Amino acid sequence: MNRFAIYLLTLGAFVTGTAEFVVSGVLEIISRDLRVSISMAGQLVSIYSFSYALGALVLVMLTAKFERKKVLLNSMVIFIAGNMIAFFSFHFGMLMLSRIILAMSGGLYIVVAINYAAQLAQPAKRGSAMATVITGFTVSLALGVPIGTLIAAYMDWRYIYLIIAVVSIINLMLLNKFIPMLKANKQIPLKQQLLVWRDKRLISGLLTTVFWILGYTMVFAYIAPLLRTLAGFSIEMISAALLVLGVFAFIGSRFGGYAVDRWGPVRTISISLVIHAMALIVLTVTATSTLGALLTIMVWGTAAWMTTPANQFYLVSLKSKSSEIVLSFNTALMNIGMTVGAGLGGGVIEYTSVLNLGWIGGVMVLVALITASYSFVGNKK
Structure with missing residues (x-):
């Protein structure tokens, strides 16, 4: 069961990574659709990196005292909400807001998921468990842009985020069912x-x-x-x-x-x-x-x-x-x-x-x- 749980954590890493990188392939389409310059659209990438770092750092500290499964699932719920905001984004400010939400929830998720995988694995297999979750992120790096670009070629680019949300909802339900509870980290001032x-x-x-x-x-x-x-x-x-x-x-x-x-x-x-x-x-x-x-x-x-x-x-x-x-x-x-x-x-x-x-x-x-x-x-x- 632990192996399956680690694969579910990996799927979460894949969808969060895809939400980050997919914008690069459709940047010009977003620019035309929302009537902003390419350089302005490019700020969607910059704000994501900054917010991701903030989520990975500040939110992990603030949630350290809470049970880890609850933190993991809530980060995925917020991530799904971010995708839905992106899906309904008909002006640039709303899309920018969605990027901030996606990045902060994704940054929190990836840190908790990597540590979760290490805790679920046997001591001799912890390196492989952590690598498996990271693999989800690297696969999104390779496939996120071409998949998103392909979808945008046949339908509105916003549907990319709807599809990510649907996959994330399925993943959320499976995570809730199959991953065990994990005690909160010992509270450190x-x-x-x-x-x-x-x-x-x-x-x-x-x-x-x-x-x-x-x-x-x-x-x-x-x-x-x-x-x-x-x-x-x-x-x-x-x-x-x-x-x-x-x-x-x-x-x-x-x-x-x-x-x-x-x-x-x-x-x-x-x-x-x-x-x-x-x-x-x-x-x-x-x-x-x-x-x-x-x-x-x-x-x-x-x-x-x-x-x-x-x-x-x-x-x-x-x-x-x-x-x-x-x-x-x-x-x-x-x-x-x-x-x-x-x-x-x-x-x-x-x-x-x-x-x-x-x-x-x-x-x-x-x-x-x-x-x-x-x-x-x-x-x-």
């Missing part, structure tokens, strides 16, 4: 929660998340112009490349969980970061051919998403009594890293060349390796 920032191992471990996702996002956010410039990819080929990236991101997150259980988080994190950095650094050279680009993307996607379950497992192991608080910090910083990475990547393109994205992103990932190594050394003392 806010002042004591913030003291986790005094742990140098934890700080450097969290910085690993920031620099890893920063380097990844620098390239991912601008993968289309990069592949078009280097390998002459058409729109169809870029879509295929993104699908390949999504498939291997899925493989990487699953393998990362397996590797943590078998070899431990330290070795898994170190190996994945080294391969990730090297893949980005050589991308400018290998991506001059179609085969080279696709092979590099396969390696990149696998290595990049191996890090996520491994680093989350490692961070939780440092502060097991404050696992959700640690995960909330990690999730919030991950979104901040994504925002900074997209902005920094845009600056690189604006003031230098798209050709520099790969090696600069690779250097950021090497910085993540340095912060991880510092944390590992401190952990041995």
Whole structure:
């Protein structure tokens, strides 16, 4: 039953992730329909990242004393409400409100769900359990945009959110029936929660998340112009490349969980970061051919998403009594890293060349390796 419960938690991660990423594929349609500029419509992405970080951080702290199943189910109820507001959005302000609600409830859900999966699994399988939930998020990254775009091609874009709401209602009922109750976390005063920032191992471990996702996002956010410039990819080929990236991101997150259980988080994190950095650094050279680009993307996607379950497992192991608080910090910083990475990547393109994205992103990932190594050394003392 626990395995089925973990799969249900994963489905929840998939729908929350899809609600986040699907807007990218229909941004131009939303812009025309609601009569706003593309740049204004793009703020739907920015406000989501900020609100997601807020939900993952503040709401997790505020709900720490409540029974976890109740928190999980209520976060899903609010998420469903956010989708329904999006479905009935006929002006931009209402859609913006829906994004805030979706993000904050989604941020709370993903933190509680990952910790829930770890608690449901046997100690030797906790890495795999956490990776399974994360897999739902990575699959949404790969499939959310193309599925949403396909739906918008045949019907009003608002129906995307109605479909997400329907799937979420089904998931909510199944979660209510099949997941066991989980006691509330031991109430930790806010002042004591913030003291986790005094742990140098934890700080450097969290910085690993920031620099890893920063380097990844620098390239991912601008993968289309990069592949078009280097390998002459058409729109169809870029879509295929993104699908390949999504498939291997899925493989990487699953393998990362397996590797943590078998070899431990330290070795898994170190190996994945080294391969990730090297893949980005050589991308400018290998991506001059179609085969080279696709092979590099396969390696990149696998290595990049191996890090996520491994680093989350490692961070939780440092502060097991404050696992959700640690995960909330990690999730919030991950979104901040994504925002900074997209902005920094845009600056690189604006003031230098798209050709520099790969090696600069690779250097950021090497910085993540340095912060991880510092944390590992401190952990041995």
